Amino acid sequence: MKEKPSVSANDGENKESITLIWFDPNIGSRENTEITKQQLHSINDYVIFHIDLERCIKFIQTTNKEKIFLITSGSKASQILPRICSFHQIDSIFIFCMKKERYEYLLNEYCNIIGIYINLDDLCKSIKEQTDLVNKQIQTFSFFDQHEKSIKDLSKESAQFLWFQVFNYVIFRLPRDQQAKEQMIQMCKEYYRGNTKEMKLIQEFEQNYRAEDAIRWYSKQSFVYKLINKALRTEDVDLLYKFRFFIGDLSGSLQCQHEKIVKSEEKILNVYRGVILDREEFDKLKENQEKLISTNGYLSTSRDRSLALSFALKPTKRIDVISALFHIRCHIKQIDKNIIFADINE
Numbered sequence: 001m002k003e004k005p006s007v008s009a010n011d012g013e014n015k016e017s018i019t020l021i022w023f024d025p026n027i028g029s030r031e032n033t034e035i036t037k038q039q040l041h042s043i044n045d046y047v048i049f050h051i052d053l054e055r056c057i058k059f060i061q062t063t064n065k066e067k068i069f070l071i072t073s074g075s076k077a078s079q080i081l082p083r084i085c086s087f088h089q090i091d092s093i094f095i096f097c098m099k100k101e102r103y104e105y106l107l108n109e110y111c112n113i114i115g116i117y118i119n120l121d122d123l124c125k126s127i128k129e130q131t132d133l134v135n136k137q138i139q140t141f142s143f144f145d146q147h148e149k150s151i152k153d154l155s156k157e158s159a160q161f162l163w164f165q166v167f168n169y170v171i172f173r174l175p176r177d178q179q180a181k182e183q184m185i186q187m188c189k190e191y192y193r194g195n196t197k198e199m200k201l202i203q204e205f206e207q208n209y210r211a212e213d214a215i216r217w218y219s220k221q222s223f224v225y226k227l228i229n230k231a232l233r234t235e236d237v238d239l240l241y242k243f244r245f246f247i248g249d250l251s252g253s254l255q256c257q258h259e260k261i262v263k264s265e266e267k268i269l270n271v272y273r274g275v276i277l278d279r280e281e282f283d284k285l286k287e288n289q290e291k292l293i294s295t296n297g298y299l300s301t302s303r304d305r306s307l308a309l310s311f312a313l314k315p316t317k318r319i320d321v322i323s324a325l326f327h328i329r330c331h332i333k334q335i336d337k338n339i340i341f342a343d344i345n346e
Contacts, residue, residue, distance in 0.1 A: 014046040015191060015239065016226045017138050018091075018131055019066045021059070023080055024073040025051045036120060042197045043128045044069070045226075053079055060084055065234050067091040067134055069127060074103040074116070085110050088278075092130050096123055111317045133314065135221060136300070137275045138233065167237065169338070171244055172251045180245035187242050188223055198223045214249040215257075215344050218298070232297035250298075257342035262332060269330040269341065271301035274312030274323070282322045301328060303343075 020040060027033060027049050040047045046066075050056035057080070060068060068089045072080055074097025084090055095103055095116040103116050114130055117123040174180075185206050192198040201222045209217065217224050224246060231239040240247065261269065277285075285293075302308045305325075312323040330341055 014066055015230055015236075016045055017066055017135060017230045017233065018044050018046070018069055019063055020044045020047045020069045020071070020127070021056065022047070022049045022071040023051075023053070023056045024049075024071075024076060024096075025053075026073070027051060032120075039120065039124050040127070041195060043124060044131050045192060045195050045198065056080065057083055060087055060089055063089050065230075067138065069094070069130065071096055071123070071127075073097060074099070077103060077106055081106070081110055085112070088280075091134060094123060094127060096120075107317070111319050113317070132221070135226065135229070137311070138229070167235075167240075171240055172248055174241075174244045174248065176245045176248040184242050184245050188227070191227075192223060211249040212253065214246065214253045217246075218250055219344065229297055235296060251340070254298075254340050254342045254344075257344060258340045261341065261343060264332075267332055269303075269332055271303055271328050271330070271341075272305045272308035273299065273301045273326040273328070274308035274310065275326070276312065276314060276316060276321050277324050279320050279322055282324065301326070 020043075022040070037047065037049070048059070050059065053076075060070075066089070068087075069092045070080075070084070070090060071094045074095050077095055081093070090112060093110060093113045095106060095113060097103055097116065097118060100116050100118050107113055107116070115126055117126065185202065188202050189199070192202060205217065205222075205224070218228070219225075224243075227239065228243055228247065230236070231243065305327075309325055312325050335341075
């Protein structure tokens with residue numbers, strides 16, 4: 001039988017940071033399949049069901065811009081896991097089966113298995129928790145070597161670093177008129193068609209949004225948070241332009257909060273960010289010591305060191321990751337005026 005993989009309503013490019021794949025040749029014969037699809041769709045918008053092993057593996061291999069969460073039936077785990085466990089795209093694996101004890105040996109063989117589940121609600125709860133964690137921690141760093149003086153001496157990465165800094169400067173200053181808002185909302189409606197949860201939020205945004213609400217909307221990890229973060233991380237210029245309306249408001253709100261800190265008596269701001277890094281990303285940071293480092297996006301931090309540390313020390317069985325605690329020390333009166341830092345808890 002030729003496979004027709006079932007895809008989320010937006011059957012084109014994934015504009016979020018996670019792709020959720022369910023591999024099970026028998027998925028079509030299961031009871032409540034449509035309910036299962038709806039539940040997963042409400043957790044992560046981009047969901048794909050595969051019934052053919054080779055096509056599933058090929059799809060995973062060609063996915064390079066997103067983290068992959070893989071759900072597989074227990075009976076098929078021994079077929080797919082040995083072939084995909086080394087793929088860098090695979091972030092988390094979930095086993096769904098009838099008899100948990102039959103597959104518990106897999107936990108010792110594959111470090112990125114999150115758990116084995118016999119109940120759909122427990123499976124969805126675990127996927128939701130892992131999705132929230134990954135969305136909070138995912139970040140892309142770029143580097144600039146100050147010793148590369150002239151344009152002709154710039155490495156590809158350094159040139160990209162400078163270009164994106166200029167792009168950010170420009171997009172924050174583009175007009176934020178009604179047309180820009182309508183263009184953004186229309187794009188979101190087209191992308192999330194069929195996703196009841198996100199469509200309700202888009203409608204709420206369209207009817208009630210005000211510029212002073214930008215930080216609140218970004219903080220609650222709605223469609224705005226997920227789409228903008230992915231666009232910034234992958235440097236998707238077209239998508240960022242469509243979000244110019246919201247990005248401008250968000251930057252303006254952060255600027256207002258930033259000015260409160262600058263005018264305060266505080267001289268040094270110490271903040272922390274706890275993350276779990278891929279070893280490759282960690283090594284890249286080590287190699288670029290004493291160089292300028294930029295994050296493609298908004299970097300969330302905390303004044304509370306212990307809180308940040310708790311994120312870094314989240315339990316994981318993966319051996320290819322490293323817990324890291326970033327300590328960022330800002331000299332408030334000396335820092336460049338174009339660098340914005342703000343306390344959004346106020």
